[in-house]
Amino acid sequence: MGRFSVISVTDAAAERVREIVKSRDDAKGIRVGIKKGGCAGMEYTIDLVTEPSAKDDHVEHAGAHIYVAPEAALYLLGTQMDFERTTLRTGFTFNNPNQTSACGCGESVELKAADLKALAEARA
Numbered sequence: 001m002g003r004f005s006v007i008s009v010t011d012a013a014a015e016r017v018r019e020i021v022k023s024r025d026d027a028k029g030i031r032v033g034i035k036k037g038g039c040a041g042m043e044y045t046i047d048l049v050t051e052p053s054a055k056d057d058h059v060e061h062a063g064a065h066i067y068v069a070p071e072a073a074l075y076l077l078g079t080q081m082d083f084e085r086t087t088l089r090t091g092f093t094f095n096n097p098n099q100t101s102a103c104g105c106g107e108s109v110e111l112k113a114a115d116l117k118a119l120a121e122a123r124a
Helices: 011-022 070-076 116-123
Strands: 007-009 029-036 042-049 057-061 064-068 079-085 090-095 099-102 108-111
Touching: 007 011, 007 057, 007 064, 011 029, 011 057, 011 064, 011 079, 029 070, 042 090, 064 070
Parallel strands: 007 079, 029 064
Antiparallel strands: 029 042, 042 108, 057 064, 079 090, 099 108
16 A cells, blocks of 8 residues: 555546546546635536646546645545436535535535544554
């Protein structure tokens, strides 16, 4: 087991990332970030990565490359990224232990920074 990954990625999410990357010649993967916005205060952002940044955390799962923006890493620690297709929505979902609340639409969330001390103790 390598170093601790900021996020974990399900097979479904990895498959979708591979589909996205395959559809674009210059794509290397996707970058997950957060931005202020939405009714709960923060939204997840997903961008295509053509030039990975050395500052990003890099997660690879089943051949899919996911990069986590440095300013988002603390908010995304321990998150599981999934992809779901339901009758209401199709998209990436984030099961985030740092989420304190979400709005009804599920598009924006309230996040607190991960407690690094508690995480370290849990892993000890």
